[in-house]
Amino acid sequence: MTTEPTHYCEGQARLELGPGFFRPESRPSRDFGVLLLRWIQAQSPDRVGVGVLDGMAGCGIRALRYGLEGGATEVLANDADPERLPLLQANLAALGLQPPAVECSALTIEKLLATCLLQERRFDLVDLDAFGAPTAFLPLALEAVRFGGILYLASTDGRSFTGHDRTAALRRLGAAVRAQPCSWELALRLQLGLIARAAWGLGRGIRPLLSFSEGRTFRCAVQVLRHPAVGEEQLLGMQAYCHHCGSHRGMALLKIRDLVRCSCGQEAVLSGPLWRGPLQDVKVLQQLQALEAGTARTSATSASLRLLQRLSADDGLPPEASDVADLARQLGGGPPPLESLLQRLRQRGWRAQASGIAPGQFRSNAPWDEVVREGAKAR
Ligand SMILES: C[S@@+](CC[C@H](N)C(=O)[O-])C[C@H]1O[C@@H](n2cnc3c(N)ncnc32)[C@H](O)[C@@H]1O
Ligand SMILES: [Zn+2]
Structure with missing residues (x-):
């Protein structure tokens, strides 16, 4: 009888x-780390050397990959669940x-980060692959990052961050949040706004x-x-x-x-404060792709690289994305082909590109009336 490998x-x-939480589908986020x-x-x-804190380490896969593939010379791996420690x-x-x-270690992240602050201990990369909202530990997490280092943060509080639980959003984000079609981008911008204010x-x-994001976890x-x-x-x-136009x-x-x-005469719903700056540093993402291409021992899967390409x-x-379904509603009937709409807008001198965050979404600095006019011609 053969036994299944457990590794x-x-x-x-x-x-x-081990038996705890692990999602193979989150691999792109680990590759990017x-x-x-x-x-x-x-x-x-x-x-000389580079230090990483993996604060919600689970089985330790990130910490291990940071050491083996990322060249980390100092690794602190922590998970609050003491049963995970031997693993x-x-x-x-x-x-x-x-x-x-x-x-x-097996400390709550709050305790661990407070200890780091007391010891004036800082890292080049702090990876917090958290459940829920990161509000409680955000200032301490920022304190644990060296100047020029990276805070790599995840949250899963989709209901608050997308405006489906507005009172929780106010408590956790200090923001008004209204549900709308570009909800993944909204959640990312609210999270970045929270990080910016804490910083x-x-x-x-x-x-x-x-x-x-893939709609479940929001990563910045x-x-x-x-x-x-x-x-x-x-x-x-x-x-x-x-919601009207x-x-x-x-x-x-x-x-x-x-x-x-709104210019259509109706009242709009408001969300924020949120981050209205860039979501990606395109130059850095290109450098990440070049780094991966230049190494014999690849870290990232082709799916991760495709995502990186799309984001870059x-x-x-x-900073305002729009949904083609909204455009279709205005036009009556189906949406125009996205690429021909974007091309038309660009030909008229506007900035226009597909969203890297969610499918079927795009961004342009053209006024919405103009987008609708060009949308009609693009069909
Ligand atoms: C999303 S999982 C981590 C998955 C892991 N990073 C990976 O890539 O497979 C979140 C982990 O955070 C731990 N956790 C939950 N609350 C925590 C807290 N307050 N402090 C530290 N760890 C916590 C959980 O035990 C869980 O293992
Ligand atoms: Zn309107």
Whole structure:
């Protein structure tokens, strides 16, 4: 009788998963984490060592891959569930690092991050693959990132972040959130807005490098900067969505006025404060692709690379996305082919691109009336 192997392989890692939470489908987020860590090192090739905190490590797959594929020389892997600790320790033995270069713990993330602050311990990459909303530990998480390092954050509180539980959204995000078709992007921008406000509160700035979702988990990687960039505060704003005509508009909080009344005469619903800056740093995403292409030992699957390619074709600007279903509703009948609509808008001098965040969505700086007119011609 043969017994089924219990181990799992991903990238260069071979490990036991144990009975706890694990999703093979989240692989792109782990592939991207490895590439981001390599990117940090590529920014300053003379640096000695690179440190990672995997704060919600589960079986430890991220921590292991950061060490094996990302070149991490210091790895702190933590999961609040004490029953995961022996598995975490066993899996990370494959790194061949000795304490304190590798450490495993079973603390709540709040306790762990508070300890890091007391010890003035900082990392180049802090990966928090969290359940729910990250509000409670966000300032401490930012404190744990070295200047120029990356906070790689996940949340799964879709109901609040997409406006389906508005009172919870207010408690967790300090924001008004109204349901609308471009809900994944809305959730990512609210999360980035939350990160920006927490960073500014500490005197820091942020540079979003990567934002994506598959509708269940909302993931952002931001570089933490010593100070906010000039004008960074302009990037926090509100967004209006008109259920009547489908138009999206937005405005910086510093300039807020007259956002509720839509040009069609109806009242729009408002969401925010949220991040109105880029969602991706396209140049960095291209560098991640080049890093992956330049290595013999690949980390990312072709699905991850396709996602990276899609994201790098859309920086997230202008910050209001629209849904072709809204356009179809305005036109009556089916939607126009997206590519010919975008081409028409570009020919008329507007910026127009498909959204990298969600299928069937696009962004343009053309007024909505113009989008509808060109949509009619594109059919
Ligand atoms: C999404 S899973 C992690 C999956 C893992 N990073 C991976 O890629 O397979 C979230 C983990 O966070 C742990 N967790 C939940 N609340 C926590 C807290 N407050 N502090 C630290 N860990 C926590 C859970 O035990 C769970 O293993
Ligand atoms: Zn309207």
